[in-house]
Amino acid sequence: MNKTRTMVALFLMWLPMLTLSLPSHALPNIDYKIVTASERGTYIQIGRDISKWVAAPADITLEVLPSKGSTENVQRLRYEPGVKLALVQSDVYQAFVDQAAGGNRSASQLIQPLRVVMPLYDEEIYFVTRADAPLEFIHQIKDKKINVGPVGSGTALSATTIYKQMFGKSLPDANASYLSNEEALLKLTGDKSIDVVVVVAGQPAKLFVDMTPEARKFIKLLRFDEKSAESQHATKTYFPATIRSSSYPNWISEDVPTLTVKAFLVTYDYRMAHTQAYLNRFADALCLNFDNLQSQGHAKWKQVKMELPPLGKGWTYYPPIEKVLRACIARRSAIAKAGATPTPQISAPEAKACSQQEKVLGLCGM
Known part of the structure; x- marks a missing residue:
């Protein structure tokens, strides 16, 4: 009863x-x-x-x-x-x-x-570089040419914020590009005018899921080393995470430590x-x-x-x-x-010089 x-x-x-x-x-x-x-x-x-x-x-x-x-x-x-x-x-x-x-x-x-x-x-942050690049860790991207994503994207904000937190200065404008992920990856592996492509996406992300095993010959992921001084600065805003090999079996053969954002x-x-x-x-x-x-x-x-x-x-x-x-x-x-689990369901201002952060937030000229 x-x-x-x-x-x-x-x-x-x-x-x-x-x-x-x-x-x-x-x-x-x-x-x-x-x-x-x-x-x-x-x-x-x-x-x-x-x-x-x-x-x-x-x-x-x-x-x-x-x-x-x-x-x-x-x-x-x-x-x-x-x-x-x-x-x-x-x-x-x-x-x-x-x-x-x-x-x-x-x-x-x-x-x-x-x-x-x-x-x-949490969304994982991917730092992609060429398979033959000497880079292995995220904190090695200083002074590299980096695609941070389109102006107006969260990726651009994340990439530039992480860079500034790690190295104590903004990413130089000459080293920043604002292309889409697809365009940037083509330049990374094609004319090599880009060294690193930053992507923010929750795994499994379709962009990487759709890649064939041949992708391993061209691109790889940089790893987050939480012991480095630069990395510790980045954890003030972002948090350590893992990109699982099971999310992208065609591309990576082992888990890769990275950063994440909510x-x-x-x-x-x-x-x-x-x-x-x-x-x-x-x-x-x-x-x-x-x-x-x-x-x-x-x-x-x-x-x-x-x-x-x-x-x-x-x-x-x-x-x-x-x-x-x-x-x-x-x-x-x-x-x-x-101890019960009922699951009711039903059907389906004045012009001024802009900082890099203001630029990626789209606040310049407003």
């Missing part, structure tokens, strides 16, 4: 969520957009999972848009009509916050009204009741379909936890979604403690 009562109580805990997440005639389907990153990156796959397993059950047709990356995503979320969600790297978000705190009005206008939905997963799902501080209603339903569906995301979405979902940890200074959760997700977290915790 006690077991029956417990299961009934647990069902009743979920019942409000089930009711909220069922199709509602009061809220017709609406079109929203989410900005991600390149077509061959991890962000766009995560966006497609969110569109299928979270937005669709919430009566939202979520268009998944490619982009140059996190920095562009911040700007498009702030100003592009229809864009309600964005995937953003933690170091990019923090860079905007820091620029705003330092008095940059453009950065303040961009970041101040943005809000965090939830942290997602990915966040971000929205705007919407105050209109109509928009809040849809985003509340989005949060309901995220809670109800979280297990689907982990079991059927991209492998990176397995690293995501249904939790809302404290954020850094200048960061804020979006209150309507935060309220729904914290209630969800409490319910999941209660269910776990009770």
